[in-house]
Amino acid sequence: MNAAAHVLIVEDEDHLAQGLKFNLEAEGYRASIARDGETALEITSAPDAGIDVILLDVMLPGCDGFSVVEQLRERDDRTPVLMLTARGRSEDVLRGFAAGADDYLPKPFDLSILLARLHGLLRRWAWQKREPGAAMPAEAEASFTFAGRTIDYDNLELRVNGRSIRLTVMEADLLRYLVRHQGRSISRKELLEQVWRMREDTDTRAIDNFIVRLRRYIEIDPANPVFLRTVRGIGYRFDPQSKSAPATEDLHP
Numbered sequence: 397m398n399a400a401a402h403v404l405i406v407e408d409e410d411h412l413a414q415g416l417k418f419n420l421e422a423e424g425y426r427a428s429i430a431r432d433g434e435t436a437l438e439i440t441s442a443p444d445a446g447i448d449v450i451l452l453d454v455m456l457p458g459c460d461g462f463s464v465v466e467q468l469r470e471r472d473d474r475t476p477v478l479m480l481t482a483r484g485r486s487e488d489v490l491r492g493f494a495a496g497a498d499d500y501l502p503k504p505f506d507l508s509i510l511l512a513r514l515h516g517l518l519r520r521w522a523w524q525k526r527e528p529g530a531a532m533p534a535e536a537e538a539s540f541t542f543a544g545r546t547i548d549y550d551n552l553e554l555r556v557n558g559r560s561i562r563l564t565v566m567e568a569d570l571l572r573y574l575v576r577h578q579g580r581s582i583s584r585k586e587l588l589e590q591v592w593r594m595r596e597d598t599d600t601r602a603i604d605n606f607i608v609r610l611r612r613y614i615e616i617d618p619a620n621p622v623f624l625r626t627v628r629g630i631g632y633r634f635d636p637q638s639k640s641a642p643a644t645e646d647l648h649p
């Protein structure tokens with residue numbers, strides 16, 4: 397299914413960009429290169445851009461990778477973004493996730509790991525876009541509704557009292573995992589392993605940025621969450637039927 401998937405490589409180091417393009421094309425992908433953030437934003441804004449996934453280096457001349465992904469999300473572009481960060485800079489991972497990146501890989505990386513990560517993002521994205529031949533995961537639910545909120549996994553959309561919020565693929569995947577394991581305390585490590593498939597030493601605070609965003613979407617008061625609570629010393633717990641939720645808030649005429 398990845399035969400025609402189009403990867404945009406945003407990297408200013410020419411030898412690295414060309415090497416990635418060569419290897420991705422050898423794997424059957426289409427690949428384009430943008431040498432700076434401004435060019436990447438220009439390419440992706442074209443109506444017929446057709447970019448399926450963005451491989452985004454953090455260190456770029458001018459507009460850096462964080463700013464690129466932030467601007468993409470601001471204009472409601474949900475294209476999956478895999479950030480390439482410098483090894484040992486966990487703050488970059490936290491910043492990248494906060495800006496709206498879906499996944500990251502520290503440089504230097506093994507090509508096989510890059511391909512596996514790309515494949516994971518594309519599988520989710522292709523399913524959402526319903527490309528012909530895209531396999532629908534057998535266990536997948538179409539949506540989940542709780543307390544007047546509907547998570548529409550198919551359309552990467554969250555509807556809260558008539559308001560529609562667009563989700564990234566990883567936000568939707570994280571919500572799906574929380575829904576499946578509702579009522580149970582889940583550690584940050586478990587979320588990173590099960591949702592992001594990360595095995596290496598990742599700063600588990602990386603997950604917190606996603607939780608903050610999800611709370612902004614689903615909670616009435618994100619600072620005092622009732623659905624997605626922090627479990628001290630462990631992680632998080634999702635209680636869709638929370639009794640603490642004000643009953644009147646979701647009353648519809």
Ligand code: CA
Pocket residue numbers: 407408409453454455456
């Ligand atoms: Ca660079």
